[in-house]
Amino acid sequence: MVMMFKERHIGIVPIQEYNCASLTPFGILCFLECLVMKFHQHVLALVFAVNEINENPNTLPNVTLGFHIYDSYYDARMTYRTTLDMLFKSHRFNPNYKCGICNSLITVIGGLSSDASFHIADILRPYKIPQIAYGSFAPGKIETTHSNSFYRMVPNEDHQYMGIIQLLVHFGWTWVGVFAEDDGGGEHFLSTLEPFLSKNGICSAFTKRIPKQAHMGDMDELFDTLSNVYLPLMEDKPSTLILYGGSLTIMLLMTITYLPHPDYKGNASVAKVWIMTSQIDIILTGLQRGFDIQFFQGAFSFSIHTKELPGFQEFLQTIKPHSTRADGFLKDFWEQAFVCSFPNPQELVYEGGLCTGEERPSHQDATTEEWLMGEKHKLHDLQPWQLQPFLQGISFNNSAGETISFNANGEMGGGFDITNMVIFPNRSFQRVKVGSVSEGKGFVIHKAMIIWPRGFNQGIPISVCSDSCQSGYRKLKKEGEKFCCYDCALCPDGKISDQKDMDDCLQCPEDRYPSKDKDQCFPKHLTFLSYKEPLGVILISVAAFFSFITALVLGTFIKNKDTPIVKANNRDISYILLVSLLLCFLCSLLFLGQPNNVTCILRQPAFGIIFSVVISCVMAKTITVVVAFMATRPGSSMRKWVGKRLANSIIFSCTLIQSGICVVWLATCPPFPDLDMHSQSNEIIALCNEGSVLMFYLVLGYMGFLAIISFTVAFLARKLPDTFNEAKFITFSMLLFCSVWLTFVPTYQSTKGKYMVAVEIFSILASSVGLLGCIFSPKCYIIIFRPELNDREQLTKRKTY
Template identity: 40%
Template sequence: MEGLESCVKLPGSNGSDLKVGLYYHPPGQSETDDKELEAELRRKCRNGKVMVSYISQNLYMSDSVQYPYFYRTIPNELHLCAGIGKLLKYFGWKWVGIFTTEDESSVRAVQILREEIEENGGCIAFYETIPHHNRFTRLQKLKIDRTINESSTVNIFYLNKNAAFPFEYVLFTQTLERAGKVFITIPQIEINAEFLEYSDMKNNSFMFTPYKKVMPKFLKFIREVEPFGLASDYWADIWWYGLCDRRCPKNIRRDCKTDSINKIIFSSYCHSTYFGSSYSVYNAVYAVAHALHDMIMSGSGNGTIWTRENREVLDHLPWKLHRYLRNLHFKNGLGEEMHMDENGDLATGYDILNLIFLPDGTWKYEVVGHYNPHTPSGQDFTIDEKAIIWESSFTQTPPQFRCTPSCRPGYRKLPREGEPICCYDCIPCAEGEISNQTDMDTCTTCPDDQWSNQKRDACIPKVITFLSFQEPLGIVLSSISMIFFFITAVILEIFIHYQKTPIVRANNQHLSYILLISLMLCFLCSFIFIGHPQEVNCILRQTTFGITFSITLSSILAKTITVVTAFQATKPGSKLRKWMGYRVSLSIVLSCSLIQIVLCLAWLFTAPPFPYVNMRLEIGTILIECNEGSVIAFYCVLGYLGFLAGISFIIAFLARKLPDSFNEAKYITFSMLVFCSVWISFIPTYLSTKGKYMVAVEIFAILASSVGILVCIFLPKCYIILLRPERNSKKELRKI
């Protein structure tokens, strides 16, 4: 490994060697701040300005102003943070804890990682920094243990990547025994086989490592090379001679000498974990070689002859090579297409590894995903969930880590005051609102023609409602209307059949016919109020009702006036005899009805009733109703009916004690009393009801008042006609 610190040497034209630095960061040493790192890089290749790193992911080195000639063959930490963020977002992990070493580079990278997590809706449950090596105390370890145990989070160990065997990795290895946790780290670690014998390791960790492949004949090189300089690095020396262990895979097992076997202390270091940088070194050397080749070829024409002019070109290597590295496209020894991005980084990505502990006591890394920021959006992040081995204690796979459980559809999030945005309560959506996804911040209001279902997770069409003939209420009201229509028709037939009898002829039989026919129309007009409101029946509803009732009340008024007139006409010398004919009665009916007709026509020409779709009156329903158009006109029509009823009631009440032969006035008094009672109670009831029940109230008022008139005025007469015919004579009539 120490040999990688050397620069690539090419012969210069003046006998000196030109150098292109392959920057190597020694194991066990943390990265320094900007100025120290720059000094270190310059010291690695004092006579050159172009530096190619195969291990540094430091964000500072992407500053093209300060480091215009810096290149690397691995992604920088910005992409690493984005990859971790995408992994968290993919699995829906919102509650995250972070551990990091306290060097400046890692702290800055973690700050970017935190921003990435928060942009995806996650929260940082805790953030702990870990000191390096011998400064790490037992008390600090206990604090970290307690933090992990008490927090149900995804734990990210953003540890320094350039220390080959730091104490922090030992700490991380010990955390893998924690059940119900998930851990994410950025370097690969090596697990001691002896440690596995007394530990219960869990399948709960992921690693992000730069994309790599095994180079041709590289494993043969590992087996056969005799390294120099490893004695100065204790851990590297142990790992190298650990490859002599018989339990190592054959493709990397070294044939060691007998005196080297004593150095096998931790025989578990026989995995290829620490070959990770070799692929980057491989690409770094290829990059430099191809850049030099392109530069030489461009300077010598066909590049077939090495001349003094070629070597003179190399005197200007720093700035010339920079241009070729910046625009470099090449194929490495594996046939892979490579190029540098705008930051001078090799356009490559990361493998996502799952650390799997097998039942036989061994372990392995399984590639379960990739993140390559240089591929098109939507293809940059892939995960093979089937390849992931989850810990058996997880009740749900993939497990969920949140401050609070997810808000299922039908609920929305209500942030808790003073806590992170990931900590919230779930409250149900209001009526008419839905949430059809988990963890929605707000509920969506349904369109006007739709309403939320019971679970509040979908909008469903509102129920269209109106008073129909098919529903029980409509059937009852229409049945009552028909029954009393036929009863009225029967009474009319009786009166026509017994038209010459005294009781029918009393008080003008023609008015009785008109009154009965108008009552029949009143019963029939109830049908206009039932059924789907249309423009025609909305117009006919109130006008038909107003006109027919005005005829009814006008007839009653005419009857009442006839009673009074007839009494006065019997007095000697009275001039009212000429007003006793049926022509006068008909004139009263026509004139009073004509006023109502004029009111209705004015209503229709100014603001007629119209069908109206009411979507907000009742919850979850669309009410189709008739709007009166002009409320003033509606109450004018009702008011006029009340006026006619009131006049009839007053006159009949005053005439109730007239001679017995004209005692129909007391029946009219009762009928008008019923009529006024019904319609006085109708107004507050009508105003307090909604929808189809408002229509039902009006129909009930029409039927009740009509029945009241029919019963009070005609039932006593029908009783005498049908059951007491002996009383239907002039002699008996005068005794009543």
């Protein structure tokens, strides 16, 4: 198509990007016709823009714009040839020869594909002729090779990449398939997108490169290509597919979905959510008649932001095939757009009926790309290279009310619209804007406006490799698979996960514990052996009861202090022993209640010193019996030890040593109140930290040492004459005492929390009761129930009492 001009013209390369020689059977030829339909809409938009400029005397006064259209046939050789032909038009091809009308060329509008535009730039760059591209290209390649030649009427593609990522994140699609055209643009797309996928927790189930040109003549090669793409396309997972490419990419993909495949036995109508880049969005309209496009129902596409252009729809209504002779494409366009045919003597049957030329659009895609150029400048003597600084600094409002300007990289600002494809039963469709992504406004999506593919029953599709791990579980990576594929493992003890799909469980704070489902942390309860709880009440009652019994025994002994049975075996030691046992029962109360500084400092030292006095008294009584027996022998030197002095010395010295140990303990590392956060999962244990465990066990060890000595002496003296012998009862008492405290050590170590305290209280009470019962119960029995036996003569005659 050629538009005549007066002063200036613009070259358009190309309008059709396909290689006819590479397309053969399977109904693919219909694509060629359909592609013309979409590209013709681009031409109509350009015609409208040029007419608007030419008809407005205030835009370019005394200047009329025109344009030529050239076809590259999707071939590098043809692209170079047509570009040179545009520059050096003549009857014969003469490079660097300019004649007449061609001197008016000021700029070139490139094609949709990056390769075609780059080939054009290779020719234009030496002549400093600017190229305006309206296709979306990989920015890195442009900036490094053709930065001085390109002015892109599209935003930076990086916005589109981030829009894809944000769309996936918004709907939770972490398992996606990626199809990309096998060229530089596709390689850049993959290298840019894949790091963002990983960074946002998204995995690509597969990445397939679609050949830029399918060599359809070789059937084996054709089916190899189909197999490489067909099988992953029809798998149930993933449900979300990303597609990057151009016109031939979508053609091949549609062919693949149309043809049956011998290796695939599944359901060929598996529902998918497609996410398409802007290049595919531009050319998708041409597929309406070729195949059933229900496969793309609900697809998302990123399209360059557009706005309704005033007057354009009215312009389209004025176009009729019979009145527009200069447009050689309009007839084909009309037949495809309205499914009709113009009369042809060679055809007897007309698909869809005859065209009248009066048909009007219905359900046609109204999206167009409008590029308007113009400023109040004199262009009569303008050279192409002089347009470069003008384009670099251009900024104006077009007739749609939007600001047009290029940034430092030769890109137009703005962003991308996110459209949702709604396909009707008659194969017509409508693209509904459901969101946008731009540098200024960020990512915006309106979920209520989205129509999902029919296979998802209008619910939001799920595209994940593994089902979500619920709260209380963590993701456990599957060996040899991508990080999006995982099993779910229950959080370990002490940890929780309060969200879905957590990579690791969180440790609860020290003062909190995990719930049963391990999905939240509850505050721990402060626990200690309280006076009010049943166990505490029982221990208090036992301690009070035996304290009362001990006091009664002491009172009985004091009342009967002059009787032989009380005077035997040192009356004063019995008093000290009874008072010490009373204090033992009472000191157990220091272990009850919430620990504080006073109770923590007093409880263990008091317990250690008082029990040392008790054992010292028992040992003194036993040694007194032995010494008294030995002193009865004629000429014995032991008589000087008989009396109170020996017993008092034993009690004082043994108690002094234990007191010294306790003083050193309190002076160096005294006990203190503490909180145990870890022993119990759901409790904070209030306890007394012993300060120095060594000193604590040293106190116990010294008590054990005294007890062993007492037991040994008592055991050896158990067969002495009965009048002087208390050793049998002391032997039983010390045997019981040692058994209790030997059992105490492992039991104390194996319990936690308040039960440790209960074990120690029980040991104190049990050993005290054993000493009280074994040593004093026989004497009390005689004093109370057999007073007639409490006589010296009777005691002398008795073998035992």
